[in-house]
Amino acid sequence: MGEVNKSRRLFLTALGTTVVGIGIGYAIGYLSKPAEMVEKTITSTVTKTVTATPGVTPPPVGLSGAATRALEGVRDLLNRGVITPGTTIKILHVAGSRAQLEKAIELWRQYVPEVNVELITLGQEPDVYTKAMAEAVTKAGTFDIATIFSTWFGDIVEAGLAKPLDEYYAKYDPEYTGPCAPIEPLGSYVTIYKGKRHSLVLDSDVFTLSYRKDLIEDPAYKSEFRAQYGKDLNVPDTWEDLIDMAEFFYNKSLTAPSGGRVYGAYFYAEPAFAAYITWLNIFIEAGGIPFDLETMDPKVDSPEGRYAFDIMLRLRPYMPPEAITAGWADLYDKFIKGETVFTAAWPSLTKEAMRPTSLVKDVAGSALLPGVIVNGKLVRAAPNPVNWIGIVSNYSKYPELSYLFLQFATAPDTGLEVILAGVILDLFRECWFKDPAYRPKSAEGYGEEFIDVYMESLKISFPDILIRGGTEYLSKLTTEVNSVMAGIKDPEVALSDVSAEWDSITRKYGVDEQLEAWRGLAQLFPDDIKDVWRAKGYMR
Amino acid sequence: MPEKPPREVKYLATLPVNILLNAVLIIPFAIMIYLAFLKWSPAMGMPWWEAPIIGLTNFARALGDARFIAALGRTALYTVGVVAIEFFLGLALAYTMLGDFIGKKAAIAITIYPLMLPPVVVATIFYLMFQSYGPVNNLFLRAIMGEEALRIYWFLKPDTAFITLLIADIWQWTPFMFLIMYSALSAVPKRLVEAAEVLGARSFTIFWRVRMPLIKPLIVVALVLRGLEAFKMFDYAFIMTGGGPGITTETVSMYIYRTAILYTDISYAAAMSLMILAMIIVIVRAFIWYFFEKGR
Numbered sequence: 061m062g063e064v065n066k067s068r069r070l071f072l073t074a075l076g077t078t079v080v081g082i083g084i085g086y087a088i089g090y091l092s093k094p095a096e097m098v099e100k101t102i103t104s105t106v107t108k109t110v111t112a113t114p115g116v117t118p119p120p121v122g123l124s125g126a127a128t129r130a131l132e133g134v135r136d137l138l139n140r141g142v143i144t145p146g147t148t149i150k151i152l153h154v155a156g157s158r159a160q161l162e163k164a165i166e167l168w169r170q171y172v173p174e175v176n177v178e179l180i181t182l183g184q185e186p187d188v189y190t191k192a193m194a195e196a197v198t199k200a201g202t203f204d205i206a207t208i209f210s211t212w213f214g215d216i217v218e219a220g221l222a223k224p225l226d227e228y229y230a231k232y233d234p235e236y237t238g239p240c241a242p243i244e245p246l247g248s249y250v251t252i253y254k255g256k257r258h259s260l261v262l263d264s265d266v267f268t269l270s271y272r273k274d275l276i277e278d279p280a281y282k283s284e285f286r287a288q289y290g291k292d293l294n295v296p297d298t299w300e301d302l303i304d305m306a307e308f309f310y311n312k313s314l315t316a317p318s319g320g321r322v323y324g325a326y327f328y329a330e331p332a333f334a335a336y337i338t339w340l341n342i343f344i345e346a347g348g349i350p351f352d353l354e355t356m357d358p359k360v361d362s363p364e365g366r367y368a369f370d371i372m373l374r375l376r377p378y379m380p381p382e383a384i385t386a387g388w389a390d391l392y393d394k395f396i397k398g399e400t401v402f403t404a405a406w407p408s409l410t411k412e413a414m415r416p417t418s419l420v421k422d423v424a425g426s427a428l429l430p431g432v433i434v435n436g437k438l439v440r441a442a443p444n445p446v447n448w449i450g451i452v453s454n455y456s457k458y459p460e461l462s463y464l465f466l467q468f469a470t471a472p473d474t475g476l477e478v479i480l481a482g483v484i485l486d487l488f489r490e491c492w493f494k495d496p497a498y499r500p501k502s503a504e505g506y507g508e509e510f511i512d513v514y515m516e517s518l519k520i521s522f523p524d525i526l527i528r529g530g531t532e533y534l535s536k537l538t539t540e541v542n543s544v545m546a547g548i549k550d551p552e553v554a555l556s557d558v559s560a561e562w563d564s565i566t567r568k569y570g571v572d573e574q575l576e577a578w579r580g581l582a583q584l585f586p587d588d589i590k591d592v593w594r595a596k597g598y599m600r
Numbered sequence: 601m602p603e604k605p606p607r608e609v610k611y612l613a614t615l616p617v618n619i620l621l622n623a624v625l626i627i628p629f630a631i632m633i634y635l636a637f638l639k640w641s642p643a644m645g646m647p648w649w650e651a652p653i654i655g656l657t658n659f660a661r662a663l664g665d666a667r668f669i670a671a672l673g674r675t676a677l678y679t680v681g682v683v684a685i686e687f688f689l690g691l692a693l694a695y696t697m698l699g700d701f702i703g704k705k706a707a708i709a710i711t712i713y714p715l716m717l718p719p720v721v722v723a724t725i726f727y728l729m730f731q732s733y734g735p736v737n738n739l740f741l742r743a744i745m746g747e748e749a750l751r752i753y754w755f756l757k758p759d760t761a762f763i764t765l766l767i768a769d770i771w772q773w774t775p776f777m778f779l780i781m782y783s784a785l786s787a788v789p790k791r792l793v794e795a796a797e798v799l800g801a802r803s804f805t806i807f808w809r810v811r812m813p814l815i816k817p818l819i820v821v822a823l824v825l826r827g828l829e830a831f832k833m834f835d836y837a838f839i840m841t842g843g844g845p846g847i848t849t850e851t852v853s854m855y856i857y858r859t860a861i862l863y864t865d866i867s868y869a870a871a872m873s874l875m876i877l878a879m880i881i882v883i884v885r886a887f888i889w890y891f892f893e894k895g896r
Contacts, residue, residue, distance in 0.1 A: 193864055215642070382731075385761075535863070539843075539847050543844075569641075
């Protein structure tokens with residue numbers, strides 16, 4: 061009996077101590093909070109008790125107009141009861157962009173703690189496409205936002221997944237005009253499909269030329285090159301110049317900082333997906349047009365198509381054989397080891413080249429891609445393969461809120477912070493390059509020289525084939541380009557095969573439908589290219 | 601004698617399994633068959649049940665699709681090649697390990713270890729091994745050919761690229777054949793072998809006349825299982841060659857994957873899959889008939 065009493069007493073003592081302890085701890089914690097937090101807690105409690113209207117922390121002074129309007133939009137949705145505190149939106153995205161999207165969510169939570177944003181992270185890019193297309197079929201509302209390759213844009217819009225955003229653009233103004241707008245023509249061609257806005261720009265993926273400055277600027281090589289080729293060794297303006305320089309350095313049999321051989325050039329020719337990029341770049345610069353604007357007939361089997369192959373085949377002897385066999389990342393590997401003099405890739409190559417582990421950290425230069433002389437004029441263009449864009453799902457329960465998140469995450473102030481938080485998404489707004497308020501941050505991430513070159517590259521950038529079947533058109537082109545570069549197919553046969561394949565894809569989706577989309581897209585190509593098309597009679 | 605349960609109880613008892621089977625197997629398969637007769641891609645912007653029925657057009661298209669036929673031929677060649685080599689190597693290894701020797705258990709464990717690796721890992725390892733600076737050139741071939749070995753680019757030519765795929769497959773899957781052959785050979789009654797030895801039969805005769813007839817059913821099972829698996833090969837080509845150069849190492853699985861996933865041509869991919877299924881059923885059935893039922 062005594063034991064029982066003792067146990068009960070002990071239990072009651074322990075319980076009492078715990079309760080008192082928690083009480084004292086809570087009181088100490090409460091009293092030690094900063095005054096504004098106490099006030100916030102009270103406000104929040106009162107708000108929850110008295111009224112259903114929650115607060116959105118007002119944006120601090122200095123946040124840009126587009127971000128402010130997005131936050132005001134959210135506040136309005138909350139006030140009107142369109143959404144309630146605790147609402148969650150979900151973003152489908154690829155793992156590589158996680159750090160940057162997490163940054164966007166972190167910023168969002170500072171102002172809109174009531175609305176949760178969750179990430180649905182997928183490992184590989186094609187998984188995003190598959191899941192997005194599956195959602196277009198099932199209409200299950202699995203996600204509210206998807207970050208997609210612009211190459212899939214046509215498929216995703218035509219499948220009915222991407223919500224038209226013109227209404228929201230008009231209502232909230234994401235700053236697509238004015239000094240901080242996305243640089244044109246990129247800002248238009250990755251967001252407009254058949255004349256309507258269906259996405260927001262998250263990124264830019266425009267190619268630039270990267271080169272070994274130490275070799276190009278070496279006085280001994282300069283004089284030797286001049287003596288041998290009768291022209292100056294400089295950053296090449298044309299592909300013809302680049303071939304000479306690539307040959308010159310290849311024949312030198314130089315040893316790279318890594319101990320490997322230095323190749324003259326490395327441009328994409330690999331079989332999995334990237335070979336089309338090099339060919340299409342030269343083809344477009346030469347004045348080629350992918351499809352006839354009247355009939356939608358493929359126009360790749362043309363003098364411009366043959367010229368593109370001619371340049372690539374003349375470059376091939378000076379490129380590493382891995383350019384034809386290895387995955388896309390091999391180009392990065394070889395450049396940062398100093399094993400290629402000239403190469404072209406996405407902006408992330410520059411970021412990689414700037415890392416402390418890079419062997420070309422102090423000698424990597426950036427320039428516009430070489431061009432082609434057409435009718436006596438140098439025509440330059442820069443491909444923008446697989447640019448990431450954000451779409452709002454047509455099956456989202458919160459389309460307006462989802463749009464507002466995208467606007468917030470890509471607005472001038474917040475967007476730059478998001479971009480600098482990772483490597484997949486890159487600069488696209490003009491003020492990030494020019495405005496003293498933003499430029500130092502951009503330069504810190506990319507380097508002063510690169511951001512000037514990159515801004516100019518964005519202005520001459522052209523889109524992938526952003527119409528329905530875009531991936532299929534480009535994938536079949538890649539196969540043929542790789543076959544030619546591997547020496548297993550004649551360029552003439554390859555061009556004829558591409559033409560037949562493209563025609564079959566067009567017919568599968570309907571000539572009229574495809575023509576409408578292509579006409580819309582062709583208008584969004586850079587002006588220089590359209591001028592050449594007009595001069596050649598390809599465009600009216 | 602307990603009473604038999606009423607028929608309704610039987611149906612109710614098996615209902616959950618029936619629902620599960622229908623949901624995960626039969627209904628999707630039926631939808632796939634239906635899709636093969638449609639003209640449908642998600643990018644067409646209409647639900648599949650509203651897509652136009654085009655009869656056998658997708659099947660006819662496949663028969664006229666040079667890329668599909670080439671992939672089919674290549675995959676058949678690959679399957680016959682790897683299964684034959686793996687069978688003979690597996691059988692030879694199994695026969696070698698039949699007797700007792702020191703370290704036998706360790707030898708068997710090491711032999712079957714490649715089976716434990718995911719194919720994607722094996723593909724990556726072999727991709728790196730066959731680089732021009734990789735160990736195949738740098739260690740093995742350099743010892744024979746000298747510096748010239750470093751200029752061999754295995755993935756640059758269709759034939760050599762195809763050979764790398766065969767080697768990766770053989771390395772990983774020979775142990776599978778070994779495992780089955782070893783179990784089969786171990787199960788042959790010793791008294792039969794001893795009787796043959798007493799009668800003066802030579803080792804080869806014993807192997808050919810005594811052991812082989814007894815393990816024939818297991819050989820057929822091993823060949824069918826391995827053949828089915830090899831025919832579906834995707835990982836090695838996807839990782840090591842990307843189907844290239846061009847499409848010269850593209851297998852039929854890879855082509856169907858590209859058609860369905862990258863090109864979203866779901867109906868056509870469904871038709872090609874059904875054709876492959878039909879072909880496999882016919883071949884396997886003929887195989888089984890030849891080895892088990894013919895002359896019974």
